Amino acid sequence: MEISESIKRYKKELGENVTLVAISKTKPASDLMEAYEVGQRVFGENKIQEMTEKWEALPKDIQWHMVGHVQRNKVKYMAPFVSLIHAVDSLKLLKEINKEAEKNERVISCLLQVKIAEEESKFGVEAEELKELLASDEFKSLKHIQVKGLMGMATYSDDEAKVKGEFDYLKSVYDDLKKGHPEFEVLSMGMSGDYKIALTCGSNMVRIGSAIFGERNYN
Numbered sequence: 001m002e003i004s005e006s007i008k009r010y011k012k013e014l015g016e017n018v019t020l021v022a023i024s025k026t027k028p029a030s031d032l033m034e035a036y037e038v039g040q041r042v043f044g045e046n047k048i049q050e051m052t053e054k055w056e057a058l059p060k061d062i063q064w065h066m067v068g069h070v071q072r073n074k075v076k077y078m079a080p081f082v083s084l085i086h087a088v089d090s091l092k093l094l095k096e097i098n099k100e101a102e103k104n105e106r107v108i109s110c111l112l113q114v115k116i117a118e119e120e121s122k123f124g125v126e127a128e129e130l131k132e133l134l135a136s137d138e139f140k141s142l143k144h145i146q147v148k149g150l151m152g153m154a155t156y157s158d159d160e161a162k163v164k165g166e167f168d169y170l171k172s173v174y175d176d177l178k179k180g181h182p183e184f185e186v187l188s189m190g191m192s193g194d195y196k197i198a199l200t201c202g203s204n205m206v207r208i209g210s211a212i213f214g215e216r217n218y219n
């Protein structure tokens with residue numbers, strides 16, 4: 001299916017209350033423009049350099065989401081423009097984002113990535129550590145970041161019950177934290193292969209790449 005048709009179809013399926021992040025990593029600017037022309041404004045990338053190049057080249061009303069693992073020494077390149085950083089997994093990284101946001105006179109929105117899959121390769125903070133992090137004085141002193149919610153990646157598996165169990169768990173962690181953090185409003189979970197399950201579990205932001213733009217050759 002064409003990119004523009006996919007975007008329209010997903011928008012319709014997701015409705016008003018779920019944000020579609022079009023994951024455009026490895027794809028050329030012309031593909032992003034095809035989505036842009038039918039109204040898509042939120043794009044996600046997983047490499048800071050690639051995202052920065054696309055930001056420079058493309059219309060300035062695009063909201064850029066960084067969904068990949070972030071290296072601290074590269075935060076400065078995206079600090080002037082990034083709209084949401086999904087995969088924050090340490091206080092150290094939050095401090096770096098805060099520092100660069102302050103230099104740019106901005107407050108940068110972030111999500112904390114929670115480890116919900118069994119796979120060792122998946123990054124994220126253990127749910128028990130989250131409360132501690134959010135309650136620490138050091139965290140509270142960071143005035144140039146705002147944690148807006150949580151992000152998680154389920155195990156890559158055909159076992160729907162397993163995936164659902166992991167998303168249900170993330171939703172329960174989110175609901176629990178939200179009691180003490182009314183500023184929480186984003187629960188980012190679900191990709192091309194599992195977004196339908198994520199939606200039934202309460203996701204309000206899905207990150208869809210290959211189902212819109214086609215298979216990637218790498219990444």
Ligand SMILES: *Cc1c(COP(=O)(O)O)cnc(C)c1O
Pocket residue numbers: 023025046067068191192193207208209210211
């Ligand atoms: C690549 C990526 C996606 C999109 O994956 P698809 O399976 O192509 O939809 C979503 N989230 C993250 C963090 C990614 O790196």
